Amino acid sequence: MKIIALETHVVAVPPPHIGGMYWLFVKLKTDCGIEGVGEIYAATFGPEAMVPVIEDVFARYLLEQDPHHIERFFRRAYSSGFTQRPDLTMMGVVSGLEMACWDIIGKAANKPVYELLGGLVSERLRAYTYLYPVNARGEYDYDDPDLAAECAVKNMELGFTAVKFDPAGPYTAFSGHQLSLEVLERCETFCRKIREAVGNRCDLLFGTHGQMVPSSAIRLAQRLEKYDPLWFEEPIPPGQEAAMAQVAAKTSIPIAAGERLTTKYEFHKLLAAGGASILQMNVGRCGGLLEAKKIASLAEAYYAQIAPHLYNGPIGAAASFQLAACTPNFLIQESIETWGGFHAEVLQQPLQLEDGYIIPSREPGLGVELNMDVVRAHSPYRGQRLHLQMAPDPVDVRDTAPAKG
Template sequence: MKLQDLDVIITAPPAPGWGGRYWILVKVTTNTGITGWGECYASSVGPDAMRAVIHDVFDRHMAGENPENIELMFRRAYSAGFTQRPDLTVIGAFSGLEIACWDILGKDRGRPVHALIGGRMNDRIRAYTYLYPQSGHALPAFWSDPDMAAESAVQAVAQGYTAVKFDPAGPYTIRGGHMPAMHDISLSVAFCKMIRDAVGDQADLLFGTHGQFTTAGAIRLGSAIAPYSPLWYEEPIPPDTPTELSKIAAQVPIPIAVGERLSTKIEFADALRNGASILQPALGRSGGIWETKKIAAIAETYNAQVAPHLYAGPIEWAANVQLAASIPNILMAETIETPFHNALIKNSIRIENGFIPVPTAPGLGIDVDEDLARAHPYADDGLHLQMQEDPIGFHGVNTFAGGAPVKT
C-alpha cells in the first residue's frame, strides 16, 4: 500500500464561525483505494499559500511511501532544507497529512486509530467548552459582560460540562507582551467571581489569555484571579519566551497550561522544563498523532497532563479524541458544538453529559461529508486567526472580539 493522491479542501464554517475563519482539510488516497482524512491547523500564511505547502510536503516527503512509515516521513519533513527544527508551516502541513495516514491505517486494518497506538486506556474523554453567547446575548457586548458569561456557564453545566473556558483580559496583539490595564484585571476578576458564584463546584474555570502579557503582567493578573481557583492559567505569556514560564509558575498558584502555538516534542519539552503542568497540543500543528503521543509520554515524566486544544474543525477533534483514548495522563479535551461541526462528520462523534464516548469505528471513527465541505469554500482574505496591530488602551476595557467570527 502506498500514498498516491492528495486533495486539499478549504472549508469556511458558516456564521457564527466558531472554530476559525476556515479549516484546511486534507483527503489522501492510497493506490489500493483507501481514503484518509486529516486537518492542518492554523498557519502563518493564507490558505492558498498553505495549499501549495501541503502539496509540496506530500509530493516531496510522502507520495509513494507506505503510510505505515510515519517516523520516516516525519524525519524527512522535520529535516527538510537543512532545518531539523520545528517549523509551524511545514509541520502544520505534515500534521494534517500524518493524521490522514493513521485514518488510512485504521481503515485498512478495520481498527480505530487508538488501537494502533497503544490501545484503549479511556472509554470516554472529559470535554470542556469555551463560553459562547447564548440566545439573547448581544455581540460584541457578550465578550466583556460577566453576567452574560455566567449565564452561558450555567447553560454549559446544564448540558453536562464540568469545565468552561473564557478569556476576558483583552485582545491579542502583534506587539508582544504588555502590562494589563487595571480595567482588564478588574474585569477578569469579575468574570471569575460571577462564573464561580453561578456554577459553584459544578465546573472548573479555565482562564485563557492568548499569551498577551509580560512576565510581570502575567503575575499581576494571575495573582488577582487566584482566589477563584481556576484549573489553569492558559498561555499567560507569548510562546517565544518559554523560560519565563518558570517565574510565573513560582509565584502564581494556578497550573500553567500552554501548547496551542507549539510544535513537536522539542517545544513542548521546553515548556515542561520551565513550569508548564498542562499541555494543550493542537494535533493539526503539533506534529500529528504519533509525535503528540511522544509529547504525552514526555509529560508523564513531569507528572503533567494533556488537554488537546481545538479551535478548528471536527477532523482535528477526531484525532484529538483518538490520542486521548490511548494515554494515561489525559485531563480533558476542548470541544466546539455547532450544527456545522456535527454535520461535517455526520454526527459520528458526540458529547454525552460532558464526556466524549470514544468511537470504535475504523480509523478516526468519523464519516466525513465531503460534499458539505466543498459547498462552503473560503472567499475572504483573512488568516484563520488575526492579531490586533493597535496597542491596548488604558482608559477602559479592552474588548476581545471572540476569536475569528464570520463577517456578516
C-alpha cells in the first residue's frame, strides 16, 4: 500500500465561529483506493501560508510511502531541515497527516484506531464543555456570573459532570500579567456562584489561558481553593516549566496544561518539573495519535492523567476520542457543547454524545467521514483572522471583561 495523493480543505466556520475561525482538513488517498482524513490544529500562520507547507511536508515525507510507517514519517519530519526539536507548525502538519494515516490503517484492518493503539479501555468517555451563556437578547454574554451559573445548571442537566469557564480577563500578546483586585474578585464570584448552583454534582474547571505571572496565579489560586476546582488550567504562559511548578507547589488545585505544547519532549519537561498533573495535549498539534499515546504513557509513569484539549473541528475530535478510549490514565475529554451545529453538519454522521459522555465510534479508522458537499460549500476560508488570536496590546487594568470561551 502506498499513499499517492493529498487533498487540503480550509473550511470557514460560520458565525459564531465556535471551534475557531476555520478548520484545516486533509485527505490522503492510497493506490488501493482507501482514503483517510485528518485535521491540522495550527494557528501560528494563516491558511494561505499553511497549505503550501502541508503540500511540502507531504511531498517530502509521505508521497509514495506506506501509511503504516508512522514512526518513519514522524522521525523524518521531526528532523526536517536538520532540526530534531519541537516545532509547533511542523508538528501541527505532521499531526493531521499522521491521523489520516491512522484512518487508512484502521480501515485496512477493519478496526477502530483505538483497537490498534492498545485496545479499548473506556466504552464511554467523560466529557466537559465550556460555558457559552446566552442572554435575553440571544447574544453570548461572558460577563455575568449569574448567567454563567444558569448555563452551568443547563449543561449539568444535559449530563455533563464538569464545566469550564475563564473569567480572568483578556489574554494578550503581553501576558502574563498581574491581575487586578477587581478581576481577582470577579474570578472568585464566578466560582462561588457556579459552585452554589451545581453543588457537588459537577466539577469546576477554571480555564485560564496563561494570563498571569506566577505570583498572580498563586494569589488567585488561594482565593479559589475553597470552591475545590478540579483544575487550574495553564495559569501562566507556556515554555517555563519551573515557573509552572512554582504555582503548582503553592496550591492544592491540580494544574492542567499542554494545549500549546508539542511532542513528548516538551511534555516530559513539564512533568519532570512538577508543573502539571493533568496533561491537555491536542492530537492535531502535539505530533499525532502515536505521539499523543507516548505522552499519555509518560504521564502514566508520573501518576498524571490526560484531558485532551479540543478547540477545533470534528476530525481532530474523532482522533482525540480514539486516544482517550485506549488510554488507562484518561480523565476527561473536552467537548464543544453537544457536538451539534456546524460540527455535525460537516460530517456524514455526527459525533455521538449521550448523557454527558462521548461514545467512541466502533467504525473502522477514526470512525468519521466528511460531508464533502458541506466542505466545498464553506471552502476556502477568505478571512484575515487566524484560527485563534490574542489581544495585540498590553492589558489595561480597567478592562475587566472576561476572556471569551
